[in-house]
Amino acid sequence: MGDVVSIVPETQVRTVVDHLFRNQAGQMVSTLTRVFGSQHLELAEAVVQEALIQAMQTWPFKGVPDNPAGWIVQVAKNKALDHIRHDRFLIDKEEEVRVAFDHLSSAGVQASSFSIEDAVERHFDRVLRDDQLRMMFVCCHPVLSRESRLALTLKTLCGFGVTEIARAFLTPVETIEQRLVRAKRKIRDERVPFEIPEPRELAGRLDSVLEAIYLLFNEGYAASEGDRLIRRDLCEQAIRLAGLLASSGPGGTHPKTHALLALLQLQASRLDARLDAQGDILLLEEQDRSRWNHRLIRLGLESLDRSAEGDELTDYHLQASIAARHAVAPSFEQTDWAGILSDYDELLLRNHTPVVALNRAVALMMVEGAEAAITEVEAIRNLPPMHRYYLLPATLAEMYRRAGRMEDALREYQQALTLVATRPERRFLEGKMRSLSS
């Protein structure tokens, strides 16, 4: 007998298992928490976790079943019933658990195909989707710290294990564990209800959900060190959650939800083109635009259209507009830089931070030339956190290079090198310095 290891079926198994862990698990935890009440979030998680473990232990022997989602739902149902029979506070929930799981197994299969492009499923089962929405509002409740919101969202809605969250945030496992314990205690103590907020408080509560989704995406998108697969999962999950919100009444009636979704879809369209074969960073200018995901760009532009309904204008709108101008440009040079500059002007008015100013300066360079941009960047270089941000001297170096001031450029690259944290960043800067002298 020859070599048994071949790669194709294993990747199929991976797709199935990833879907179960990431999406099906989040759905089951949400639905069970609705039945049990948010004070029993931990029990809901435990039941789903046990079902997933049972799958991972059984399938090596019995193979992956034809309907893996249905299999998991059935096992979780038995475990849930088993738990509530031993808990006097939950003993009367039996009927509700049965109904919820029957619903899960009849509706669960339709959501089993998921790709980053299909994040906005038009035919979500409304009951199940609303369970996940309620869970989002619980996980992103204002009584929780910003970090806790992210960790809890990943844990309950996206099926991330504690070690995966730790890897995603480059934070020790113990810290994440404590964060989750504290968050769940807070939810119990403050009696955070498992519900979609009333219309009058919805807009504010929605902001904290959108912000968490935005931060999750950024964490995944930042081309810094760490596990690339986990980071991609973060981006996919952020898009999935934004899509869930956008397809719902409570989220979808607010244009800012569509603006955020547009921003994430447009940014994600460049995920694959952003790194070269060695995993090194490619600048927008250097990317092969045919490798951009054009389906995501189209979806992003559609979401952007939808975000223009109503008169709300948010930072997400402006950022999405900038991303869209890049996404439709045939080349770096032939980009609507004037449009981008005016978006940045608006963004800067609303949100005067050095990071926005630095990005605006790049657009300024393309519109008015390098010298104008250099003046802007030199003016903010000593503001915190810019004085420790390697991208400032790196950007400035590029501006000096364009202005023909090679010695200044070299000095800035050297300055940037003292601030980098990761090897890809270092290789990137060293490559730039070599290209200066050639």
Place this chain on the structure above:
Amino acid sequence: MAQYMFLIRDDIQAYSRYSREELTALIGRMGEWSQKLKKAGVHRGAEKLTDEAPRVLRRRQGELVLDGPFAEAKELIGGFFVVEARDEAEAIEIAKECPALQYASEIELRTVAESCQVVVERGH
């Protein structure tokens, strides 16, 4: 041809440390391995046993007693396969390819006794 039982014995503690990626890979490879046995027509069955601690029912001084659960067991038979092979040597070759061996597992190989052969010989 004879039937052989592969008892997969897992180190429970080591097993629980595997990441989801590793376990997914195990499911994939085990699936391929079983598929190959099925195609060759030698796959005779497989079951997973739960990780519940074992219990033993035995007669002691005339009385039936139930011992256990023996929770301290560090290794457990996680499951088994029944495979048909020409002889023990071939069964060992098949077992060697079992992907579980790349993890914290051992395979105990047992030959299923051939009961019908006796009947055939008596019939002579």
